[in-house]
Amino acid sequence: MNEWQEVGDRVYVRRHESFDLNVGLVVGEGHCLVVDTRGSHREAADLVDSIRRITPSPWTVVNSHSHFDHYFGNALFRPAEIWGHVRCAEEIAEWGERHRAGMVESRPERREEFEEVTIVPPDHTFTAAADLDIGGRTVRLRHFGLGHSSNDVVAYVPDAGVVFAGDLVEEGAPPAFGDSYPLDWPVTTAAMLDELPGQVIVPGHGAVVGREFAWAQHDELTLVAELAKRAHVEGLRDLIKLFPYEEDVTRQAIARAFTQLDG
Numbered sequence: 001m002n003e004w005q006e007v008g009d010r011v012y013v014r015r016h017e018s019f020d021l022n023v024g025l026v027v028g029e030g031h032c033l034v035v036d037t038r039g040s041h042r043e044a045a046d047l048v049d050s051i052r053r054i055t056p057s058p059w060t061v062v063n064s065h066s067h068f069d070h071y072f073g074n075a076l077f078r079p080a081e082i083w084g085h086v087r088c089a090e091e092i093a094e095w096g097e098r099h100r101a102g103m104v105e106s107r108p109e110r111r112e113e114f115e116e117v118t119i120v121p122p123d124h125t126f127t128a129a130a131d132l133d134i135g136g137r138t139v140r141l142r143h144f145g146l147g148h149s150s151n152d153v154v155a156y157v158p159d160a161g162v163v164f165a166g167d168l169v170e171e172g173a174p175p176a177f178g179d180s181y182p183l184d185w186p187v188t189t190a191a192m193l194d195e196l197p198g199q200v201i202v203p204g205h206g207a208v209v210g211r212e213f214a215w216a217q218h219d220e221l222t223l224v225a226e227l228a229k230r231a232h233v234e235g236l237r238d239l240i241k242l243f244p245y246e247e248d249v250t251r252q253a254i255a256r257a258f259t260q261l262d263g
């Protein structure tokens with residue numbers, strides 16, 4: 001962990017012990033792209049130092065979605081452009097200070113670290129698709145629909161065949177359903193895999209995976225959606241053991257699914 005892994009031509013992943021988070025780096029001629037900025041200014045400063053060991057070039061930033069561990073470091077990358085889905089910018093602007101206060105309260109041992117954070121939402125947004133020129137290399141940003149959050153962004157590097165999937169794909173732990181849309185998530189994942197042919201898939205957390213892993217997780221998410229719909233009608237007691245995840249994860253997924261089904 002904490003060392004850059006080259007997963008395609010000048011495309012790197014750095015996996016961190018903190019939240020098992022992955023950060024992406026795409027290096028072009030005289031410019032680079034940073035995918036996510038970590039969970040505090042101190043973590044972002046460490047990330048900046050590590051990027052500078054790879055390239056001295058100026059950067060553009062993409063936030064994969066609006067959860068704190070992916071954007072709390074944004075301030076250290078300004079005045080660069082920071083890209084995100086339009087709802088990512090809206091949610092960070094509305095909820096960012098609450099996110100920060102929540103981390104101060106829940107992680108008292110890191111209180112000073114989180115109190116230092118300045119909330120900086122993306123200043124360049126899109127709704128469905130945007131293409132970035134990163135030093136002569138195209139990076140395609142896509143939003144395929146609701147999933148892990150309302151605003152998941154996938155960054156695809158076509159000349160390297162690498163997909164930065166954000167938290168639409170999780171490795172090493174079950175998918176996180178806290179802000180999710182379980183009924184849509186498998187459809188969104190399938191749309192990503194159908195449209196983007198990349199063979200290397202970088203999850204938001206955990207080890208780099210391939211398409212087979214991502215499709216297998218899609219199948220699990222499909223089962224969650226189907227069982228949640230049944231449980232909404234039939235009751236939960238006899239169905240909960242059929243879900244592919246532990247009970248605490250399952251109950252969170254069901255709660256979110258029921259919220260969708262109840263409108």
